Amino acid sequence: MKKTFFAFLCCIAVAGAFGQSKKLVTHSLLGLSFPDNKNLDKELKQGGRLETASAYFSRGAGFYVIFPKVRLATMNYFNTYSGTRESGDRSSAVRGTQVGSSIGILLRRDAAFQVIPYAGLAYTFFGVRAAGSSPADGSSFTSYASGTPNQIHLSSNQWMGNAGFQFAKEGLGKSGLTKNIVIGLRAGYFLPLGQSKWKTNDTNLSGGPDVNTGGFYTSLLLGLIQ
Numbered sequence: 014m015k016k017t018f019f020a021f022l023c024c025i026a027v028a029g030a031f032g033q034s035k036k037l038v039t040h041s042l043l044g045l046s047f048p049d050n051k052n053l054d055k056e057l058k059q060g061g062r063l064e065t066a067s068a069y070f071s072r073g074a075g076f077y078v079i080f081p082k083v084r085l086a087t088m089n090y091f092n093t094y095s096g097t098r099e100s101g102d103r104s105s106a107v108r109g110t111q112v113g114s115s116i117g118i119l120l121r122r123d124a125a126f127q128v129i130p131y132a133g134l135a136y137t138f139f140g141v142r143a144a145g146s147s148p149a150d151g152s153s154f155t156s157y158a159s160g161t162p163n164q165i166h167l168s169s170n171q172w173m174g175n176a177g178f179q180f181a182k183e184g185l186g187k188s189g190l191t192k193n194i195v196i197g198l199r200a201g202y203f204l205p206l207g208q209s210k211w212k213t214n215d216t217n218l219s220g221g222p223d224v225n226t227g228g229f230y231t232s233l234l235l236g237l238i239q
Contacts, residue, residue, distance in 0.1 A: 035080050037239040038195055042073040044232030046094040048109060052222030053141070053167075062143035062165070063103040069094035071230060079119065079127075086117035086129050088179075092230070102147045109226045110138040111203060113175055127181040127197065135175045135203060139226035140168040167218075169209045173227050177201015181234060195236035203227020 046069050054064035075090030095108040113135025120128040144164040148157050181197025203225065211221035 034082060035078050037076060037078050038236045039076045039239060040074065040195065040234050040236030042071070042075070042090070042092060042199065042232040042234055044071050044199075044230060045069070046071040046092070046109065046228065046230045048094075048139075048228040049225040050107075051224075053224045056222050057105065057141075057143055060143075060165075061145050063098060063100050063105045065105050065107050065141060066096055066098045069096045069107065069109075071232065073232070077117075081119070084119040086119060086131070088115040088117055088129075088131055088133070089113075090115075092232070099147075102144075104144045104147050106142045108138075108140050111135045111173070111175070111227055112137075113173075115175055117179065125183050127179060127183065127195075129179040129181075130177070131179065131201075132174070132176040135173050135227070136170070137173050137203070137226055138168075138170050139224075140166065142166050166213055168212050169221070169224065169226065171209060172206045173225075174204040174206055175201060175227070176204070177230075179234070181236070183238070190237075193238040195234070195238060197234045197236075198231070199234050200229075200231040202229050 047067065048065075048069070050065050057064055071092055071094035073090055073092035075088070077086050077088040077090075079086045091110065091112045093108070093110040095106075097104055097106040113133055115131040115133025117129035117131030120130065142164055146163045177200055179197060179199045181195050183195050185191045185194045185196065205223070205225050205227070209221060209223045211218040
C-alpha cells in the first residue's frame with residue numbers, strides 16, 4: 014500500500030512538471046456524509062447499545078491545482094463529520110475524518126466552468142462512543158468516574174479509495190474579488206481497501222465488523238483562485 018501511495022505522489026509530481034501554467038484554488042466544503050456502518054450497528058444492538066445515525070453533516074477544506082495544458086488537476090483535502098444520536102438514556106457519538114489526494118481530468122477546456130472526474134487515495138480515522146446508560150445531567154464527576162463503566166470507545170483507521178465528480182463555476186463577476194470566486198458541487202464515494210481493524214484506546218481488538226466509514230458524500234464547494 015505504501016508503494017502504491019508513493020507511485021500516486023509521483024504522478025502528482027509529473028503533472029506539476031509538465032504543467033507550466035497552473036491555477037491554484039483554496040476551498041472550503043460543507044455537505045453530507047453517508048457512512049455504511051450497518052455491520053457495526055448490528056454489533057452495537059446485540060450489546061444493548063444504540064445504533065449510529067445513517068447521515069451526518071460534514072465540513073472540510075483543501076486546495077486543488079489545475080494544469081490546463083495537460084488537462085489534469087491535483088486535489089488535496091480533508092473532510093470530517095460528527096454527530097450524536099440519543100434514545101432514552103442511551104447514546105452513540107460518532108466522528109469520522111478523511112484526509113487524501115486525488116488526480117482529476119478536465120473534461121472542459123472552458124476555464125469558466127469546471128467538470129472534473131477524479132480518483133485517488135485517502136486515509137480515514139473513525140471513532141464511536143456508545144453509552145448504554147448515560148448519567149443524568151448535572152451528575153457528580155467523581156461518582157461517574159468511579160462508577161461502573163457504561164461507555165465503550167471503538168476506533169478504526171484504514172486506507173480507502175476515493176472517486177467522484179466536481180462541477181464548479183469560476184467567477185461571480187468580472188472584476189475585483191468576485192472574478193476569483195469558485196462555487197460548485199463535489200460528490201463521490203469512498204471504498205475501503207482491506208478489512209476494518211478495530212481498537213479501543215491503544216489496544217487492538219481481534220475480529221470486528223467490516224464497515225465503510227466513508228461511504229457516499231456530497232458537498233458544496235466555495236473556493237478562491239489564488
